[in-house]
Amino acid sequence: MRATVMYGAGDVRVENVPDPKIQNSTDAVVRVVRSCVCGSDLWPYGSMPASEEGRRMGHEFLGVVEDVGSDVHGLTSGDLVVAPFVWADNTCDFCREGLQTSCRHGGQWGPNGVDGGQGEAVRVPQAQGTLVKLPVAEDSALLPSLLTLSDVYCTGHHGVVTSRVAPGKSVTVIGDGAVGLCAVLAAKRLGAERIILMGRHTDRTDLGRDFGATDIVPERGEEGVERVRELTGGDGTHAVIEAVGATEAMDTALSIVRHGGVISRLGVAQYTEIPLGFESMMGNITVTGGAAPARAYIEELLPDILDGTVDPGRVFDHTVGFDGVPDGYRAMADRTALKVLIQP
Numbered sequence: 001m002r003a004t005v006m007y008g009a010g011d012v013r014v015e016n017v018p019d020p021k022i023q024n025s026t027d028a029v030v031r032v033v034r035s036c037v038c039g040s041d042l043w044p045y046g047s048m049p050a051s052e053e054g055r056r057m058g059h060e061f062l063g064v065v066e067d068v069g070s071d072v073h074g075l076t077s078g079d080l081v082v083a084p085f086v087w088a089d090n091t092c093d094f095c096r097e098g099l100q101t102s103c104r105h106g107g108q109w110g111p112n113g114v115d116g117g118q119g120e121a122v123r124v125p126q127a128q129g130t131l132v133k134l135p136v137a138e139d140s141a142l143l144p145s146l147l148t149l150s151d152v153y154c155t156g157h158h159g160v161v162t163s164r165v166a167p168g169k170s171v172t173v174i175g176d177g178a179v180g181l182c183a184v185l186a187a188k189r190l191g192a193e194r195i196i197l198m199g200r201h202t203d204r205t206d207l208g209r210d211f212g213a214t215d216i217v218p219e220r221g222e223e224g225v226e227r228v229r230e231l232t233g234g235d236g237t238h239a240v241i242e243a244v245g246a247t248e249a250m251d252t253a254l255s256i257v258r259h260g261g262v263i264s265r266l267g268v269a270q271y272t273e274i275p276l277g278f279e280s281m282m283g284n285i286t287v288t289g290g291a292a293p294a295r296a297y298i299e300e301l302l303p304d305i306l307d308g309t310v311d312p313g314r315v316f317d318h319t320v321g322f323d324g325v326p327d328g329y330r331a332m333a334d335r336t337a338l339k340v341l342i343q344p
């Protein structure tokens with residue numbers, strides 16, 4: 001089968017790799033129907049050292065079950081399923097606490113002989129715990145939105161949950177990438193009264209308005225901080241969702257969070273230190289967030305997608321086949337595409 005392999009910065013290839021087969025009784029094999037490129041794939045795309053063996057890519061996919069191991073119950077060939085961006089047994093103590101990203105028997109897509117999602121098929125370890133059945137047909141128009149349950153919509157929702165967004169609260173989302181936009185949508189869904197979106201790409205912030213943003217702040221750094229403070233009577237917002245991962249975004253978050261407020265980190269952190277000194281202590285600021293346990297949220301978020309209440313799939317603005325995957329990476333890196341859908 002064909003799959004996406006990254007060999008170094010800027011070097012993404014689609015190659016023939018061995019077809020996946022059941023190796024353990026808890027595995028399933030899924031034929032991929034939709035996959036996509038993640039904003040987090042752009043970090044290695046920008047900086048990965050050259051590698052001989054390469055790295056299998058992709059952690060967001062939905063597809064059709066083709067085969068299941070003898071210990072996989074509740075799934076059969078022909079089921080349409082979505083996979084969260086890590087696999088997990090969904091039964092260990094961490095999973096029962098809703099933290100499938102820390103599953104004792106789980107892992108990531110790509111390394112250690114596990115397939116990536118940007119390929120024609122995937123061997124899914126811990127299939128019964130990992131996969132969630134989707135009650136639609138393979139040609140449903142809802143597939144792009146359902147695919148966001150793998151990662152971006154659940155990740156945005158995680159930012160909203162961890163930053164304690166609730167009816168009447170105010171929130172600032174820093175970053176107009178797919179995760180930031182999904183955080184706007186999730187904040188609106190949970191009743192946030194004021195949603196400030198910080199981003200400077202007009203086509204993206206326009207979608208942010210459709211998703212529920214009440215104010216757009218295109219300025220960055222000190223100017224951006226001033227603007228949010230003006231909008232909030234000098235206080236900042238109850239919640240701040242940092243959906244970039246850069247030092248500047250975190251500095252902005254600390255400057256615009258209201259006293260008693262919460263900063264949730266969703267962007268893949270490219271920094272190792274956060275200046276949490278006396279000021280943030282006096283302000284009773286909480287810093288939280290992290291990798292979203294998407295598996296914990298899928299059942300909750302699924303109904304609103306099925307009935308059309310939300311349409312997070314609008315973050316996909318570019319579709320490629322497998323031959324177009326390298327171009328898709330380039331388009332996202334150049335910011336000419338917001339998020340690239342892969343349709344085999």
Ligand SMILES: [Zn+2]
Binds near residue numbers: 088089094103105
């Ligand atoms: Zn587990």
